[in-house]
Amino acid sequence: MKRIKILFHKRSIAISYIFMVFALLIIYSPVLVGELWLKWDVYDAAFPLSVSISDSLKHGELPLWEPFSLRGVPLSHLIGVSVWSPITIILGALGFTQYMMQIQYIILILLAASFMYLSIKSMINNPWLAMTGGLAYATCGQFVSNAQHLTFLLPMVVFPLLHFSYRKWVEVQNFKWSILIGISFGLLILNNYPPFLFVSALFILIEYIFDMKRLYSVKGTVLKTLSVHTIHVFLAFVICSLVGLVGIYTTLEVVNYITRGSLSWDLATGSSLSYWYWFGAVTPSLTQIIHASRFDINLSMTNVYIAFPVLLLSLSRIPKKKDEWKIVVLIIVAVLLVMGKYTPFYRLLYELIPSLSSFRFPAGFRYLYFYYITIFAMYNFYKLNKEYNHLLKKLANVSCYLFIFIFGFLCLVNILKIQTVMIPRYTVLELALSIIALLIVVYVINFKRTSLLIVCLATIFFSYLGIVRNQSFTIGTYDRPVSYNNEIQTLYTGEKxxxxxxxxxxxxxxxxxxxxxxxxxxxxxxxxxxxxxxxxxxxxxxxxxxxxxxxxxxxxxxxxxxxxxxxxxxxxxxxxxxxxxxxxxxxxxxxxxxxxxxxxxxxxxxxxxxxxxxxxxxxxxxxxxxxxxxxxxxxxxxxxPKGTILTAWISIITWILLILYGVINVSSKFIKPRLARR
The missing domain is CATH 2.60.220 (Chondroitinase Ac; Chain A, domain 3)
Structure with missing residues (x-):
């Protein structure tokens, strides 16, 4: 028992991180081992274009033109395809195959979990809560239902890094944090989906407005502080522009030569989330049941589920401090954003934010909701360890018993074979296990106050449910599509x-x-x-x-x-x-x-x-x-295209210099203490 306590010690950073990675690899093992194959747009659009990118890189050329589709298209200028993303270029140089597309999906998941781990750890300094939040975030509905849209997953990866960098900058206005902010925005530019860039910037701006009182707290130094902030913003802008220069150039060059322009309000808000979608936040089973019972909604790309303990903890405390209310406001804004046409808020953004009128997927902004609700849930649990909270006890009792009643009713419906509710037979076991897990949570909260071990295990369990129930529904297919491995290897190993x-x-x-x-x-x-x-x-x-x-x-x-x-x-x-x-x-x-x-x-x-x-x-x-x-x-x-080639090399050289800067900066932290001890 003592060894277990040591493992769960709040400073067990390496162990908690390795445990998180191992748990995610187990949860996503069907994708990793090739039992479940990514489908839809991954197979029909991203996979062929990725091979075209590799074909160019393997033969010492930049990926500029794709001649075999649509009478030829400028590969370097494709909006919605992250051609110039570092992940795409690195994996492209190795050679994309059907299995490499699986690996790319897993890499995005692990990076998202890692950056979320980093963000939570910097906020509450508890590695096991950081592990729990990272795991819940990396198994949320966006990774489950948008596995076929890799460009929708990159914001899930980048935003935790962006938010972490911003919070560190608020604490200490250091140029290294400004550089990291610039890198984060640069990655969003290279994702080639401008709405993600502008909306992420909007949320950081909202946070800055909330933080202004703290940042400008010293009287008589407002102008000086403003000038310092201007310098940091300028540095972040320069880094962002250099990192994403090829993305900026190609997007601006091609935008007037493509058919896609501004969409009508109805088309631009076609995937808005009505209140029906939010029932799926409770359990994947309700997601499936609603999908089967209401044909006017499409949950294949709009899953809002995140591990139930996260949802419970996010409601467990009444905010007291300004920073807590800030997160609550951001969660509300994120919810209004993904609801699209059902709120006037999205209409305002539709009119004001560039490129949003050409974006037909409000549900794609769920990454902001998932991020802030995970951050808030882990923060609440951290506070609950220091203060007794009657609200959590009441909330746990009411919500858990209510959900237990719902789950029990659905199980009874299934057992009695009542056909008024369409529910798959194989969900009975899941519902029964959910009831047991919720009863354990209620017991712990009522009699053991809060338990980190129980929260971690419950989060892993409910995260696993979110994946296993949607494997063949939205993530992939058990019937492997044609791999074209022989043809692809011929492309890569043949003459230029x-x-x-x-x-x-x-x-x-x-x-x-x-x-x-x-x-x-x-x-x-x-x-x-x-x-x-x-x-x-x-x-x-x-x-x-x-x-x-x-x-x-x-x-x-x-x-x-x-x-x-x-x-x-x-x-x-x-x-x-x-x-x-x-x-x-x-x-x-x-x-x-x-x-x-x-x-x-x-x-x-x-x-x-x-x-x-x-x-x-x-x-x-x-x-x-x-x-x-x-x-x-x-x-x-x-x-x-001379401009594309020039800007591509500028971005590549910028990446090389930034990597060297990062290596020097990190290594100096290890070298200086050793020299001091001598």
């Missing part, structure tokens, strides 16, 4: 320049963007809601290449139209030489004419004929071409 078929195939909604694996061109595919305007215009005018049409072809000067119907069949090459971001072909014509590349034009395309740079022509259908003389011509089309 390869010959591929010079033709388009039939676009298929089944293959989606999977022609990336086989290097086959199609005008279909799926890259989220991204679509170039010139592609959309061609589609409306029936100007897209059809099955069997060439990617590169020749038309002579007498041709009436610059399309493949006017091409000379004997001059059309059967294959072309492809390498990342580049097409090459050799044509022999008896007269001068034009060589056409049926890829959507975007700023950055260059062409050279026989090694000499030439002027590129942009055609009415949004494709491109070049004029050539008669005879043998070696034509090369290359996508080399």
């Amino acid at each position: 320049e390869v010959e591929i078929d010079n033709r388009y195939i039939e676009p298929s909604p089944v293959t989606m963007s999977h022609t990336i694996f086989t290097r086959e061109f199609q005008t279909g595919g799926y890259v989220g809601s991204f679509e170039l305007q010139n592609f959309s215009k061609s589609a409306i005018n029936n100007g897209l290449p059809g099955p069997g049409d060439p990617v590169i072809f020749f038309v002579d000067n007498d041709s009436f139209k610059m399309n493949s119907s006017e091409s000379k069949p004997e001059i059309i090459p059967e294959s072309i030489v492809y390498s990342p971001n580049k097409f090459q072909v050799e044509l022999n014509s008896e007269q001068s004419g034009f060589v056409i590349l049926q890829q959507s034009y975007f700023k950055g395309w260059q062409v050279s004929v026989n090694g000499k740079k030439d002027n590129i022509m942009v055609l009415d259908d949004g494709t491109m071409g070049v004029k050539v003389d008669r005879g043998i011509n070696d034509i090369s089309f290359a996508f080399k």
